Amino acid sequence: MSAVWDLKRQLQIATNSHDLERVLDCYSVDAVYVAPAGIAEGHEQIAWHYEQYFKGFPDFHATAWLELADCDNPAITEWTYTGTHTGPFLLPDGDEIEGTGRRITVRATCAAHVENGKIVTHREYFDQLELYSQLGFGLARLNSTIV
Template sequence: MAPDREEGDSRMSNVTNVTDDLINALNAHDLESALECYTDEAVYVSPAGVGEGRDEIASFLGAFLTGFPDIRWTPWSTVVVCGNLVITQWALTGTHGGPFLMPNGEIIEATGRCVSVRGCSLRTMDGDHIAVHCVFYDQLELYAQLGAELVRQSR
């Protein structure tokens, strides 16, 4: 029984190491290193949309790195479920110091406002790489902190 436990512990350690690598790369604003955490065909799902493949994922992650030059992800807890699903609860903090693309295509120019947003991520792993990354946070919380005008569109 001990070998199975060691193998399971090693597998859990590998997938949590990828989480640490991703967060460290994003906090260092090293987009290239962050993208190395994903498979070539990875899918990124967030409130702002869906990105397929590393180039599209780079667009989503790059938008945050550009809009918030001092952005920092702080993990609160990480849990591995069934060996390949990693769930992390986190907080994102930063100062809006650059252009930030809204989902409707508008760009909010730098406001100098500080933001703090809570969220969680679910990552399905394929070996030692992220295959699917689903990010959940309250867009309204973020946009309100930026002072964005949210206007209801008429049909």
């Protein structure tokens, strides 16, 4: 097992335990995190991104089901994200929705590029419509708030 995959698994453990300090320890101080909701640069913005999921889904859990073993750097993983929406969660239009009590199961993939033992770029991909539909919002709800 390579140091890159060791780091990626450390990030998964830190994420699943909602340990923000350990999450940030996996990233370089000037890392860039790209996700459907936008781009986060540096520890402060990356922390904010993770906090949104930890607050909105206090039982948020990432399960890796495919690791592209032939690719060492970037480390590419396919995931299933699960959780129960019980806390506030920020929508793309800037509105915050209170907990709906709904369970989510979202398929995702990510690529993490590592240099000097830290993640320098992390690109996360998932279908936002899959997430928002499970929260009870369809295209009509989202379209009515995005002007």
